[in-house]
Amino acid sequence: MDIKDGQGVTGERADLLAMLAKHRHFLRFTTRDLTDEQAGLRTTASELCLGGLIKHVTAVERNWADFIVDPSTMGDFTEMTEEDWARRADEFRMLPGETLAGVLDDYSEVARRTDELVAALPDLDAVRPLPKAPWNTETHWSNRRVLLHVITETAQHAGHADIIRESLDGAKSMG
Template sequence: MTTIFDPMDRAQTPLVADEKAMLLGMLAFQRDTLRWKCSGLTAEQLAFEHAPSELSLGGLLKHLAVVEVSWVRMTFAGGDDLPAWKTQRREGQDGWSLRTTAGETPQVLFRWLTEAQQLTERIVGEAPSLQALSQEMPYGEPCSLRWVLLHLVQEYGRHLGHADLIREAIDGTVGI
């Protein structure tokens, strides 16, 4: 798997489509933007932490893959973690996924993001509607699939701002 990604190859959100397709398209665009921000970097560069934060691009790749699988597979569909990172999970330790990327190769980090995307697309595709309710109750009550997808778009969007700043600090690369 290559870790080089051209921003011109980012998924485009359809301008006219049903809501599922639009939400999945928006999420795909966000993921591809993250891929681009992390594109072509070494493991050491992906581990670079922009002071005073402990955030790194590798941490963002892992965190967003973990968050996506956690919301879609675990909370919505009621399944277990993907085995690829399950042994690293730290219950009760907020932000563990952001700080446990030491030693992970770019290929592994990108693969986890791709696995999360494929899982999301399969589960959303099989769901009867966006009104379908989660199996788990994250806030004491179930949430809809629509809420989960909107939450993921928000989560990616928030962290893409971090990714912009970290990438620029690494090698001066900027762009939207």
């Protein structure tokens, strides 16, 4: 099934997918006309770069979609090693050999898969146990809550990306 612009999906699912698509668009739009080098530049005091932000959002969306299918895939954050944390930190930067086109293609594939998952989910109310993590104060989330979290993460990072892009060359996503 190929979901495009919410076709074939109605009601709440269509609303969730439309909101996610809107924020994905703004995040991707921040990288328009950039070179690979520019996508990897840090333009603020932050460690973040545009390519790294898209890599991070891709990983977040992929991990939460995997979690909906099988909660055990998320693992236990309280048992992560320094090597695990270093690998996670690499999500936030462009590594040698990575290209903006490749990062965007990966993001598109993850988005397609998530959209198909949302369309096919039997129940948005189904509850999943959250992984152990120092920041988790709750123990379970519904599929709906997971999707709302992905939308929130995407929107928040699209805002970060807009600041980074404006600092890079003055280009803005809106305005």
